């Protein structure tokens with residue numbers, strides 16, 4: 198009788214894939230918040246700011262900034278902005294639209310850098 202118990206072993210169920218994906222998302226979110234903390238430092242990390250423009254702004258404005266959910270952010274499209282106005286759009290967002298305020302995530306100095314970078318990318322290398 199005891200042998201019967203050993204004869205049939207149910208195979209282990211396949212590992213749920215979803216958990217792995219969720220773990221990756223959690224790790225990624227952790228990296229994003231670390232990057233955000235780094236942005237608050239005194240000296241400007243311009244490589245991080247460039248990545249932020251392409252990745253974070255790009256997630257709405259298109260990865261080449263040509264427009265997506267949000268409008269085209271290439272220099273020719275922003276020519277009517279001066280640095281100060283552009284900077285306040287970045288810091289305060291545009292109310293009642295998906296354009297979020299970035300003040301919680303970047304300093305004024307960083308927003309000014311991003312504004313200048315959007316207006317004249319080639320002068321901000």
Ligand code: HEC
Pocket residue numbers: 249250253254255256257258266267268269270274283286287291294295296297299311
């Ligand atoms: C969650 C989506 C989203 C993100 C992220 C986002 N934007 Fe926007 N943005 C928008 C939308 C939508 C508009 C258009 C709002 C409107 O209808 O006027 C906009 C408008 C703008 C405008 C005004 C454009 C114009 O032609 O007047 C600027 C400048 C701008 N965003 C810059 C940025 C920058 C810089 C970042 C990154 C720091 C950023 N946005 C991130 C959604 C986003």
